[in-house]
Amino acid sequence: MTITIKDVAQAAGVSPSTVSRVISDHPRISEETKNRVRGVMQELGYHPNLQARSLVVRSTETIGVVMPNSASKVLEDPFFPEVLRGISTKAREHQFGIYLSTGATEKEIYDEVVQMVQGRRVDGIILLYSRTDDKIMKYLLEKKFPFTVVGRPFENAERITFVDNDNTSITKQVTTHLIDLGHKEIAFLGANTEFVFTIDRLKGYKQALEEAQIAFNEDYIIPDAFLQDEQLAEEKMKQLLALPNRPTAFVIKDDFLAIQFISFFNSIGIRVPEDISMVGFNNITLCEYSHPPLTSVDIHIFRLGLEGANCLIEMLKNPDTLPKRITIPGQMIYRKSCQEKV
Amino acid sequence: MTITIKDVAQAAGVSPSTVSRVISDHPRISEETKNRVRGVMQELGYHPNLQARSLVVRSTETIGVVMPNSASKVLEDPFFPEVLRGISTKAREHQFGIYLSTGATEKEIYDEVVQMVQGRRVDGIILLYSRTDDKIMKYLLEKKFPFTVVGRPFENAERITFVDNDNTSITKQVTTHLIDLGHKEIAFLGANTEFVFTIDRLKGYKQALEEAQIAFNEDYIIPDAFLQDEQLAEEKMKQLLALPNRPTAFVIKDDFLAIQFISFFNSIGIRVPEDISMVGFNNITLCEYSHPPLTSVDIHIFRLGLEGANCLIEMLKNPDTLPKRITIPGQMIYRKSCQEKV
């Protein structure tokens, strides 16, 4: 039925091994045989069975991409497609395929990763997130399976190759910018002790306050959990605004959320930036089109993915590659959502 | 090094085939042996090599997902992550993995699909788009390789299983809504004769005009090509607004674009909906937060993906499944971006 290397061999009057050598363009096969065999392959419509090949050469030429949670609304944030675009670009360049995790819960994802690894579905893995207590990372480390992470590993960073933004310093910069504009009551929306990037950002936020000798106020820190649901978020926001020293500036986890709040503020008669200054993260296209256009941090998501894939492929091609950290600089993009405190 | 079925067999004092049977929970193996073998597997940390398994059973339990163009900005539109979320959900339910295309050009994608198919990387394919002259679809059809498409195939629809919105009728409804509000000069932004969904929508648009006995005006149809670039888009828009009978209502390819235009209009002093009514497609979360909130069509992207995967898996499990069409109804979500023509 399906045509194999044997059929080609027979039709070309050579042995299967010769055909195999032609496929890999082995130097010690005469041009003549090569041409003949290639002709036959063409004629018969032969295409190698990569499965079988993988089994013997022990490599699949595919990389596994693990998302935090494929089933959640999280994916509405363009972070994911954009980072995937970066990964794709680099993978394609090296003829690697992409195998995607589908798990919804941490347990599911873990099981999937084990399948990818032990089932030899992939040669290496890219983790698209980093949490504080990550079993998957530990498993991969223990198995000595090649992987890179987009984000900063909470533990064992010296043994892991990862690509990350300078989340702490960029958030410090953002916060300082707000402080320089005269703001002292600065809220931080979307704190989450589970994900490392948030921890880093919160640290930068605190550093900026400290340097400016502004007291840290726990009330100004709004956990992510309160912001998932629209109702809850608006409720929480009202509480925040009802505070005696209500914040006049917001540092917000991502642009998506920021844009939602801008709209909410518009609807309840609070003006941005006159009453409240805001800055988001990710610099999505829509920042430019919000009302007012949103000041944001470009974290170069595409490059994050590109470099993540690049490092992994490097490791795959040369197993001796040492762990390293690549830092993609973030960049504030000034638009119209911040102004001096009046 | 890596532990195989043989090692387990030896350690458990049974034959490899018995171990294999235990893995697949074969009914004719005694509970006792099963338990013993399982114990050994646990102990040794055995995990089956799916690669080898695939080779003999001729199935990979993975589905290939083909995107129009992984490298383009297209992906900023949340369509892609959302449809993928639907696919993931169904795939996971049936323990299928996902293999993603990475190609940037049509040729690259074609080659990749051939690799997936002939290289036995996947059991079936989901096409996330449908274009008028699609070589990939033809190839798949010719190879009799299982696939489904999200969208309506331009040709051979009777031989293909696909899941689609009722793009024609929903766009007719949208347009009629605008007509009912008194609009006669209605523009259609984002026409593209390459993609079938746009063709269908344009058809619905025309039907509505015809029924209302409004003459079709070519000037009101703006091809997608003009809208990719921001500069170009705004240029084109100005031309459109400079027309003697300038349009008072817009039907817009997707919400993303619509939100951009709302912002543009705000910036040049055109009011939505007072001066211009707009309706978009996809009903992304941000519709609610645009200014004004955008009337849109919910095309149920998640379900599109879910059903696409469902049909494919069905075909995979039962090869005799006949081709069918599944229609996911679209739904207008009325917000504040349309009003009666004054």
Added chain:
DNA sequence: TTGAAAGCGCTAACAG
């Protein structure tokens, strides 16, 4: 420069 043979890790008749 090429062929023969062994084997990657697993499954599936066919026996027993």
Added chain:
DNA sequence: CTGTTAGCGCTTTCAA
């Protein structure tokens, strides 16, 4: 209920 045997389609020594 379980073992033996023969492959799946390919690569890779080892010989020639």
